Amino acid sequence: MIYTYTLTPSLDYTVYLPGFSTGKLNRSEEVYYYPGGKGINVSRVLKRLGTDSTAVGLAGGFTGDYLEQFLQDEGIRTELIRTDSVTRINVKIKSEQETELNGPGPEITEKERLQLLDRARRMERGDWLVLAGRIPDSAGADFASELAGICRDIGVRLAVDTSGPVLKELAGMQPELMKPNEHELGELFGVEIGTKEEALKYARLLVGQGVRHVIVSMGGEGALYVSESVEAEAQAPEVKVVNTVGAGDSLVSGFISALESGESAKDAFTYGVAAGSATVSRSDLCRKKDVDALAGQITVTRLKEGE
Numbered sequence: 294m295i296y297t298y299t300l301t302p303s304l305d306y307t308v309y310l311p312g313f314s315t316g317k318l319n320r321s322e323e324v325y326y327y328p329g330g331k332g333i334n335v336s337r338v339l340k341r342l343g344t345d346s347t348a349v350g351l352a353g354g355f356t357g358d359y360l361e362q363f364l365q366d367e368g369i370r371t372e373l374i375r376t377d378s379v380t381r382i383n384v385k386i387k388s389e390q391e392t393e394l395n396g397p398g399p400e401i402t403e404k405e406r407l408q409l410l411d412r413a414r415r416m417e418r419g420d421w422l423v424l425a426g427r428i429p430d431s432a433g434a435d436f437a438s439e440l441a442g443i444c445r446d447i448g449v450r451l452a453v454d455t456s457g458p459v460l461k462e463l464a465g466m467q468p469e470l471m472k473p474n475e476h477e478l479g480e481l482f483g484v485e486i487g488t489k490e491e492a493l494k495y496a497r498l499l500v501g502q503g504v505r506h507v508i509v510s511m512g513g514e515g516a517l518y519v520s521e522s523v524e525a526e527a528q529a530p531e532v533k534v535v536n537t538v539g540a541g542d543s544l545v546s547g548f549i550s551a552l553e554s555g556e557s558a559k560d561a562f563t564y565g566v567a568a569g570s571a572t573v574s575r576s577d578l579c580r581k582k583d584v585d586a587l588a589g590q591i592t593v594t595r596l597k598e599g600e
């Protein structure tokens with residue numbers, strides 16, 4: 294089973310308008326209320342790609358009710374702990390530019406923290422735990438490393454798609470997959486990353502620390518894949534950009550879904566990039582038929598042989 298962990302879910306209030314000015318009244322023409330949070334997006338895309346998962350996390354208030362119902366209506370298994378904090382609303386403004394306003398995550402109590410850790414203890418060898426999105430300070434400084442320790446002890450494959458100082462700790466705990474974008478990778482090593490060559494250098498350092506698969510996503514530039522035996526670079530296909538929210542999450546979903554179907558890491562990487570780009574071209578995440586079509590158009594260059 295694949296479990297996605299979202300400590301900071303959201304309702305993504307997504308508005309489209311032709312022009313947006315700060316300090317003025319703006320009227321939007323089209324609005325959507327999508328469930329959000331990175332792990333939630335991973336579960337939604339996995340479902341569309343035909344792979345089941347369970348969305349674990351916290352939900353509260355009217356937005357939490359909406360979120361849970363929405364996921365259940367899509368046939369996604371949920372194990373959301375009900376919390377007193379109202380699930381945040383993240384505002385995504387789509388105009389000439391994309392502007393985002395993300396709220397803080399919930400205040401996590403000690404009881405909730407222990408529940409999240411206990412749930413991981415009941416997972417089985419070979420399961421995936423996808424830890425995605427921000428980890429609020431209230432979860433405690435050692436939450437992520439405790440969770441990673443549980444995964445390591447049981448043999449649960451940990452996929453990490455988060456940001457901030459916790460990335461450094463997790464990199465040393467043998468996660469199966471890390472998917473930083475170039476900025477998160479740079480932050481991890483205290484450098485600015487501007488080219489694929491620089492990204493490759495730091496991705497190799499992560500593999501050297503014991504991460505099995507490293508994917509560095511670089512927006513419209515595509516992505517890099519690095520493991521001990523294979524290194525590859527993918528060009529993203531040209532697509533009309535409608536909404537980039539969830540592109541990184543879709544990449545993670547495409548990669549895991551394809552690996553679970555028995556694809557090689559390189560083919561899974563290609564499928565992941567296709568899923569990321571297919572998501573960008575739609576308002577509400579990718580559809581399988583678009584991912585399948587794009588996967589055939591992606592150029593992947595092997596930088597190192599193997600597998």
Ligand SMILES: Nc1ncnc2c1ncn2[C@@H]1O[C@H](COP(=O)(O)OP(=O)(O)O)[C@@H](O)[C@H]1O
Nearest residue numbers: 474510511512513515516529540541566569570
């Ligand atoms: N403008 C774009 N055009 C085509 N594909 C894109 C674009 N932006 C993102 N993607 C696809 O989505 C993937 C993840 O995007 P990225 O923005 O790097 O992730 P994150 O959301 O984690 O920052 C990219 O590797 C690429 O495949």
Ligand SMILES: O=P(O)(O)OC[C@H]1O[C@](O)(COP(=O)(O)O)[C@@H](O)[C@@H]1O
Nearest residue numbers: 329330383426427538539540541542
């Ligand atoms: O575009 P990405 O990075 O894949 O993730 C998008 C998701 O992340 C969020 O922006 C939340 O991010 P954080 O948990 O890092 O605050 C959600 O609103 C959105 O659904």
